[in-house]
Amino acid sequence: MQSLWNEQEASRFAAQGELGLRVYSSQLLGREPDLVLHGGGNTSVKGTLANVFGEREDVLYVKGSGWDLQTIAAGGFPPVRLQYLKRLASLPALSDTDMMRELRLALLNPSAPTPSVEAILHALVPLRYVDHTHADAVVAISNSPNGEATLREIYGDEVLILPYIMPGFILAQQVHAATRHVDWTRLKGIVLLHHGIITFDDDCRRSYERMIELVSLAEDYLKARTADMPGIDPVGASPAGDPGASSVGASPAGDPGASSVGASPAGDSAPDAENLPFRQLATLRRQASAMMGVAVLARWDRRAQARQFSALPDVGELIARGPLTPDHSIHTKPFGAVFAEDPLPGLEQFRSDYQAYFERHAKPLHTCLDPMPRFGVWLNRGMLALAPDCKRLQIVSDIVEHTTRAIQWGERLGGWSTLPKQDQFDLEYWELEQAKLKSSQARPEFAGRVVLVTGAASGIGRACADAFLAQGAAVVALDLNPEVETLWQSPQVLGIACDVTREELVREALHRAVGHFGGVDVLLSNAGSFPPSRRIEAMDEAGWSQSLELNLTAHLRLLRDCTPFLQAGIEPSVIFIGSKNVPAPGPGAAAYSVAKAGLAQLARVAALELGGSGVRVNTLHPNAVFDTGIWSDEVLQQRAAHYGMSVQEYKKHNVLGRPVRSSDVAAAAVALASSAFACTTGAQLPVDGGNERVI
Ligand SMILES: [Zn+2]
Structure with a gap:
């Protein structure tokens, strides 16, 4: 992975004030989907702000919820009282709801967006800039049988490696305890297993480039072990293009998916046979809409890589193991559906599997979410994504693309192994995550149509x-x-x-x-x-x-x-x-x-x-x-x-x-x-x- 830092660009941003460079390098991180995918990361900078009495207070400007790093602006970094956050970290316990209320209470601007749930963690790092991503390569390695040992081998003792824990207050506490006696000047970063990686520095560029450096080490490790794997995007190169639109569309004739997929009965290229999978997809989507109770969209990735993945002998079992990082499960649910040539029964099978999963892991207060799968493998035909609107369809498609690639890396490292289902469930049903999906605006009449x-x-x-x-x-x-x-x-x-x-x-x-x-x-x-x-x-x-x-x-x-x-x-x-x-x-x-x-x-x-x-x-x-x-x-x-x-x-x-x-x-x-x-x-x-x- 290359640093995208450009001194000229950087100085233009720096001229925009205290937050300028923070905005700049956050956008650089956001530009790289292998680092942050749809909100999967956050950044902060510490500074001071004068209050109405003219007193300067230490503040943490941390990414606000609802902002994407790729497009973030200064307004996306709400100012939070730093000392207040540090005091919160020393509390023995704090519920999620209380933490979110306290984060808003600690704002110096009541109309600013709500600070990231990881704000307290950012406050605990004593360096000015903190960068946090969910880098594919780092997380994928941690999702393999010897993941932790491998990461220790890659990073030595300059990077702190912490076991998985739910994000939010308890993660902040974990980092607090683990770094109490740490020498921050010697520490290059912190890896949160199955979750992501954190880098920090008093200098904006050094913090960003440390991220690139550490992630590159993980990528190099993967590259050396997966270079010979056919049909998988090389490590470090994001999957190319958009499954439905650009690649298929740009050159209909040259698209391997367009011609061969349709002809499911071998050799039969009659229009009806070519049409069949598309008609099946449309019917599947209508059934899925009935399952979710609103109109949903579906996307069929029929490019060569998706089809190759869908033809793996154990693909159904692989996608049942779990997501790349548990926070993906709010978009994709923790496992996918398996669709055979006639895809409809796969929908019903998923419904019963999902309900069984819910019953196994739910606590008394939980209510089961809709049982519609958000993605699935269509055996030998590619991957399907399902979502109630265009924005979420794009999110699911992107996550599925990154996940199928990571699963194959994980298999090469000894077997794709994710967190236990209970951890996946806890994140999927975590109120703070579910709140992200809820929109205060009414659903427009044609959403999903x-x-x-x-x-x-x-x-x-x-x-x-x-x-x-x-x-x-x-x-x-x-x-x-x-x-x-x-x-x-x-x-x-x-x-x-x-x-x-x-x-x-x-x-x-x-x-x-x-x-x-x-x-x-x-x-x-x-x-x-x-x-x-x-x-x-x-x-x-x-x-x-x-x-x-x-x-x-x-x-x-x-x-x-x-x-x-x-x-x-x-x-x-x-x-x-x-x-x-x-x-x-x-x-x-x-x-x-x-x-x-x-x-x-x-x-x-x-x-x-x-x-x-x-x-x-x-x-x-x-x-x-x-x-x-x-x-x-x-x-x-x-x-x-x-x-x-x-x-x-x-x-x-x-x-x-x-x-x-x-x-x-x-x-x-x-x-x-x-x-x-x-x-x-x-x-x-x-x-x-x-x-x-x-x-
Ligand atoms: Zn995170």
């Missing part, structure tokens, strides 16, 4: 994608314009460049969508274009056919291929973007109006055919939505002139006298897909400000 939007890079499509994102949906954004792949840069969006008139590309995109989020619940079929105006006597057949192909047939194909996924979807619904030209056509627009009229009729037939399986199909008829690509200034001026109006008059030329924006169409689309319209199918709804010819 997947919306596929075509023509998503601009105009109505983009507005719809944004509106569904704002309601918590996972959005699959398709567009001819390749910029769609980078437009949002959010775990909530999978952008796919796709020509919807090309059948094979649409199918490929659908597989990517289902692999990435687990299904399709809402299809917003929008992609279309307005061909140049032509009267019938001048109609060219090529233009006519192109319009029918894009504005009608492409929608049919997409609906056809989406149908199996919609039928396995959660509150599934289809929305076609029609046009005012359906009820009120205009001269010169035959190619467009006829295609859109066909689309409206397709929607009605689809409503009849799909209603039995709960899929609603409705059409929106927007008119004159001026902030879309179709309405260039030139077109606007032409149309306005055609009606003898100014552009401003023309924009508001409707019954309500108000311009219609793409966000108005998007709001209607979200409403139509929502439970407010649960009893509506086969409807055609105008979004046109009121049109006299239609009313």
Whole structure:
């Protein structure tokens, strides 16, 4: 592992004040997923702060909960009274609830975020900077039969190695007792077995680089023993890319997962056989949602490394042993499910295994959490992650990726061996950890649901994608314009460049969508274009056919291929973007109006055919939505002139006298897909400000 320290960058941060360098090196740690994964680490710096009386007090600025090291800013380090923390450490006992209350009481700024549960530990280290990570390499070595001895061999007596203990007050007490007579100037760091590693120094850079140095020693040890292992990321190199999106998507043809996985019956590459695992995944996700009681997302990592892991003869037993570090279990539960070719029975098996695990370890006050697995191995097909929203799906996917790699290292070191299940349980059910999962905000209506939007890079499509994102949906954004792949840069969006008139590309995109989020619940079929105006006597057949192909047939194909996924979807619904030209056509627009009229009729037939399986199909008829690509200034001026109006008059030329924006169409689309319209199918709804010819 390399130090990322850059003197120029560092001096820019240093200029920002007392916390500047602390922010800088925390971000450096956060940039390295092998050190900290989704909140798995914390840092602090000691300083002084003047109170309102002008007296300076010693403070500990420690990472606040809810902040991620990679993106932390000065506001993410609440100032806590240092002496108060040290006094707390000397108490014989302190309950978790009391500790959290005391941490807030010790704040010098009552509106600051709650200090990390490891704040007291940070206070006990007498050096200015303290860095704490859950480094994969260090933790993985401790999860092997001779882990402790191995770490002693690697670090000698310059690093204190402490047995596992629950984080929080008792961990602080343990460190307090173990370091009472220690010579801090000789100590390079502290390893917390099965948990992580701590480094410290009065100098920010030295503390950070000590972390890199110590973790590198563990990595070198692993490298020497695992270099010959095929198909595992080399030690020190983070697993590449994102399972669903980038690697699979960037080059569909070159992705080993895309082609071979589908063909489960050997040699059979017929579309049905290729489709089967994706349909199974969508059904699995719906069942899992029922198990958790809310819509959940699923991700199938079908890259070569995941598939190789899933083909190990003892893989089911390996993932049952336990997580990389116990605090992962709040996201992943302490063990995963095993899914066979038909994955559904694996879900039920997990439910009973989880309930049995709960009964074995629970204390009287505990209530069993939902029994839905958060990850599982799909034998010979790869790894699955399940979670109730996009953010957590990303967390689970990342943890699973790091864990499967560490399990294989651990196997090489003599056998993956984690903490006893009781310790895993205690952390999973620790109130402070569970509190992290709870959000004070209400769950948005579309959280856990997947919306596929075509023509998503601009105009109505983009507005719809944004509106569904704002309601918590996972959005699959398709567009001819390749910029769609980078437009949002959010775990909530999978952008796919796709020509919807090309059948094979649409199918490929659908597989990517289902692999990435687990299904399709809402299809917003929008992609279309307005061909140049032509009267019938001048109609060219090529233009006519192109319009029918894009504005009608492409929608049919997409609906056809989406149908199996919609039928396995959660509150599934289809929305076609029609046009005012359906009820009120205009001269010169035959190619467009006829295609859109066909689309409206397709929607009605689809409503009849799909209603039995709960899929609603409705059409929106927007008119004159001026902030879309179709309405260039030139077109606007032409149309306005055609009606003898100014552009401003023309924009508001409707019954309500108000311009219609793409966000108005998007709001209607979200409403139509929502439970407010649960009893509506086969409807055609105008979004046109009121049109006299239609009313
Ligand atoms: Zn920790």
